[in-house]
Structures are given as C-alpha cells and as structure tokens.
Amino acid sequence: MAVCVAVIAKENYPLYIRSAPTENELKFHYMVHTSLDVVDEKISAMGKALVDQRELYLGLLYPTEDYKVYGYVTNSKVKFVMVVDSSNTALRDNEIRSMFRKLHNSYTDVMCNPFYNPGDRIQSRWALFAVHALFLQGLPC
C-alpha cells in the first residue's frame, strides 16, 4: 500500500529510496525531499530526549490530495519516510506504526551486517525484500 519508502541518512541524503513501480518515481522523490523539512521541524519541536518509541514515529507529515506522507526517525537521526496512497482504505495509524517498526527492524538487520558501512547506499537484498513486502501488502512479511 505504500507507494514509496525512503531511508534518509542523518545528513539528509537518501540511503535507500524505492517507489512502487507503477508510479512516477520523480514525483515521489520530490515529495520525500520536501517532507524532510517537515521532519526536521518536528524533530526540533520535540525538544530533548526523545527516546520514546512514540516519539520515533512522527506521524502524518503532510497530506496531499492524493497521498499522505508519514515520517519516522530513529535514535541515530536516520529518517524513514513513507508515502501512502490516500485512495487506499485509510490506513490506521497503528498500521503505519507497525510498518515503520518493520522497516526499522529491516534497517537494523542491515546495520548488523559487518560488511555494511553506515552511510553507504543500502544494497542489501534482504532489506529490499522486506521493503517490497511493504509495498505489496502494506506490511512486511
């Protein structure tokens, strides 16, 4: 159900970005880019010490007529941005949270790989699989 998933590094460059194949990728890339401003705004607004899981999940960043953009930030300031189609049955907040949680787990698995240098583009196939699952059914398997 998500049409685009992006993992943004701390320095605000993308580590991994993937859109549903049928969509116009450029548009989504642009949306993700603009949403980063909103993310930064929310992060700074949160203030100090947000180690809470709830705080990791930023919620709806901004809605457009067709899509909704959700954000999630990790403790190391790595941001996950997800664009979902508004036309889909409105995904409940919990579903979005679980999707982000799974995305976070996949990201952790990628990090655990000693051959992965943080800051590199994520080329792990496993991570891709998980993300693909997100696209297919809205929840990674």
Place this chain on the structure above:
Amino acid sequence: IMELCGATRLGYFGRSQFYIALKLVAVAQSGFPLRVESINTVKDLPLPRFVASKNEQESRHAASYSSDSENQGSYSGVIPPPPGRGQVKKGSISHDTVQPRTTADPQEPASPVVSPQQSPPTSPHTWRKHNRHPSGGNSERPLAGPGPFWSPFGEAQSGGSAGDAVWSGHSPPPPQENWVSFADTPPTSTLLTMHPASAQDQTTVRTVASATTANEIRRQSSSYDDPWKITDEQRQYYVNQFKTIQPDLNGFIPGSAAKEFFTKSKLPILELSHIWELSDFDKDGALTLDEFCAAFHLVVARKNGYDLPEKLPESLMPKLIDLEDSADVGDQPGEVGYSGSPAEAPPSKSPSMPSLNQTWPELNQSSEDTAIVHPVPIRMTPSKIHMQEMELKRTGSDHTNPTSPLLVKPSDLSEENKINSSVKFASGNTVGQQQAGVVAHPPAVPPRPQPSQAPGPVVHRPVDADGLITHTSTSPQQIPEQPNFADFSQFEVFAASNVNEEQDDEAEKHPEVLLVEKASDPASSLRVAKTDSKIEEKTATSAPANVSKGTTPLAPPPKPVRRRLKSEDELRPEVDEHTQKTGVLAAVLASQPSIPRSIGKDKKAIQASIRRNKETNTVLARLNSELQQQLKDVLEERISLEVQLEQLRPFSHL
C-alpha cells in the same frame, strides 16, 4: 542419459546435469551399462567422443569425471565449473566472474596437472596462501588420479582451446586451492565417490588464475549431490578456521572479526554482505559455528563460481536442535542421490539467483548448496547417537540429539534396548519381552503408546512421575525417533514405576516403554521375585512388581488413563498400582509429547532432564523393590497372624 542426469526431470541442463550427461556418454560409449552408479564407479573412461569440436571440453569433463572420481570425491564432481570456463570461448556459459578468470587462465596451458583440490583441510592455510604455486599447491592433495589424468588430457588438448586453458588453469590451483582448497577437499572427498566432478574441480582450478581458480575449485568442491551440502572435510576445515578466531566452539564470532576474515577471500564487499545476510540466521551481528560454516561455505562456493542463492539453502541453515538429525541425514543422502540432486539443486538455485549479477550457472548455486550442508547434519549418525544415547541413558544422560533419534533405526533401538537393559539392571525376562515389543514399536513413535505405558507406572508413582517423566523422556529418547523420544523417557519412568506395577502391560503397550521397561525391568525383576505370586498372574511377561503400592503413585496424567485401563485389566490386583503407574505413565507420556516439541530448543535442558529422570527412575525402582519386599513381609505376617487367629479361635469360643 537425459533421464539419468535429471535433465528430463528438470527440463534443462544445469551444470551438474551437463556433467553427468557427459560422463554418461563416456560410459555408454565405453560399453558400460548406463546406470547412475556408473558415473562414479567407472573410472578412467575414455573421453566421450563427440562430433562437434566443442565437445572437447565436454569430453574432457567427462574424462575428468572419471579421473577425478578418485580425487575429487568431495567436490561435487558433477558441477563443472570448467565447463563454464571451457565455454568461455564459446561464450556459452556465462559466468561473469568465471569468464574473466578463465581468460586469465589460458595463459597456463599445460600447467601441471593440478592436484586435486583435495582436502582443503590439508591446506587450511589462510586464503590464498598457495596462490603462487600451482603445482606445488596441489601437491598436498593426492593428485594421483586426477593429476595424471589431467596432464595427458591437457596435452591432448593442447589446442589451447579455452577448454585447455580451462583445464590447465587447474594447475595453478594453488591460489585457489588455498582458499579453495578447503572448499575443494571437503567436497571432493565426499564427492570422490560420487562424481568425477572432482576432476572438474581440478580443471577449474587450473584454468582459473588464482582468483578464478579459487572460485572454480570452490565450486567444484561443493559436493554435487546437494549443491549446498557441506562435506565432512569441509566442515572440519570450517570448524578449524572457526577455532582460530574463536576458540570456544559454542561462542560467537563478532562481526568485525568475521568481516576481516571473509574480506581475505577477496570477494567484493557486496557479495560478502549478501553472504553475511544469508548466513547470519539470527541477525545478531555475530556468527555461531553453524552460521560461520554456512558463510564459509557460501564464500567457497562463490569463489568457485557459484552464484549466491537468494535465500539460505536448507542444508546450510543453522540447525535448530531439532533439525540436527535431519541435517545429518541430509548430508548423507545428498551424496547418494547425487544424480538426482543436481537436478534438483540447480532448479532451486537458479530461481534464487535471478537477481544475481553474475550469471553463474544455476549449478553454482546448487553446488554451493551441496557443498554447504547444514552445520548440524554433520552430527553423528543416529545409530551412533543411539548407542551413545543408550549409554547416556544408563547414566541418565538424555538423548543427545533429538534429531538423531530420527536417524536411528529400529535396529539401533533394539540395540539400545538391549544395552539399556543390561546396563540398567539385570533386567529380567520381562524387560526383554517388553523391549522386544518396544523395539518393534519404536519406529512408530507414537506419543500415545507412551501414555498407555505411562499410565501404568504413572499410577504408582505420582511423586516420581514428574521426575521420572523427565528422565524417561530423556532416556528413552536415545531411541532415535523423536516422537518416541518423549515416549521413551516416559517409559523409563514407567519402567521404574512399572517394575512395581506391571511391566507387561507396558511392554505391550509401547516399544518406548521398552526403554523404560528396561530400566524398570531391573527393578521389576527384583520385584518379580517378590511379587511373583501377586503379579505374575497378571502379567506373564512383565514381572510387574506392582508392589509399589507403597510407591507414591505418579501423578496420573489424563492421557495415560487409557493405558491405565489396559494395565489395570491385566493387573487386577494391582489396580492401585496400575493407576499409579498409569498416572505416572500418563504424566510421563503427557510430558513426552510436549518434549519433542521443545527438544529442538532445549536439547540440553532435555538431556539434563533426561538424566535427572533416569536417576529418579533408578531411585524409584529401588524404592519400588524395597516396598515390594516390605509388602511381602507384611503379607506374610498377616498370613501368620491369621493362622494364629484361627488357632486361637477355638479357644475364644470356649
């Protein structure tokens, strides 16, 4: 031939199929009967004669098969990395990685016949140690067969065709061998019998320059049968390497250390990253021994030119406790069904590798699979385990491998039973009888039987039931079957308890009981003497020392109730005992069914509990016998008192 090599089944010629087919062609042309075994057994076949020139390589392959059969056993002979190479010229086989390597190889046209990649273990050197000496490197391995074969072959082919280069490439295997060696040898050893593929390994080794050859060797080394199966040699080599990094075999290799180690293999980081993802099963950033072996095996396979699978092949999966036995089984069968397996392996592999950049042949993937076997499977065979278990049982050690029980055959079971009986006690006939019945049943593995048995003993010893149950579960388990696994432990418990009660009921009920009964037999035998009068009537076979009235009846689990009924019927007088026993049995049985499930996870705990149970069993058995004795004494006293009463009665009337 197509059918034999599995291509018909698969619908296409994977590498292994191709090699097998070539070999079979040679066999057929030599006039040998065309059978699956002929591939391995017929050696020194003349190269198959093909009309097309390109068949040179094929024939070489075929030849290599025959020649290699000696050396390379381990390496999946069938998987012909060389073909890839040979085809480089033709451009048929598209090993991207291989090709560059093969091209490098042609430079060494007649390199000395490379010694079989043998035994990586022998050359456990760090990666690429031997890169530089082609002929020397191989010297470690027994070139014997393949070597001589190759050289003539190489000479014959001196055409310098890609094939030759490929073959010759083998000679400089050292670099590969170093790294590959470990890959090769293990696989070759196992494959020796299976496929001449080992020859292929050699050829691949030769053709490929250090890097390439290493990869090829790796591929070849991977046993053909199960592309990802790890041969024993390989596994041993991996274990040794693991020890160099982490002396504690049960410990972990941290990610950083593993990264350094695997970086030495000179594989691209992306591939190493993928291998890591495949092998780090629990995603903890550290490698256990099994994970390490899987990773190592994948690296070896990759170096040999096999594509990495998309997901971890089954044979490489770190064995969960339960799977161990199955894994072992898998290893062995792998070789056996090599002809079939290659066919199967490639299909599995190829789909998995679609995304791989390299166009490694499907075989690569499969070969890798064959080479890498579950770490677990290597474990002892069931039979061995059984014996061990039997002994352990005596000591209350618990079944070592839940999996092994699976492998253990009924025969083992019977052996164990015998052993158990002898070890435990001088079990009487009853035990034997029971055991016989048990032996027959063990394969059945029915948790139910245990309940029936359990009910008997359970009834008698409620207190012990728990302990016994655990013990029995462990001890009986030695019997290979897992389902029985649980049962056995119960039986033992019961056996102990049964001794008091009635062993025959139990014996009849389940083979599992057999084990238990064995334990119980000794006790029962003791009691038998005492309680013969009482029990013998009921249980002809088992000298049910159901005396255990005194024994605390085991907490009768609901399940055993069924058995209880049976036993009760038989032991009429000992109804109580029966109930107790059945209760115990039931408890044991109940516990047993659950045991197998958790076995995988808590093997050790189970084994420990088995030991405890066994100990409890023995204690209970002794207690049982003592109580029976007391009972007898008391009965005698009663009788004497009654007699006196009778005598005195006339006086009372007076």
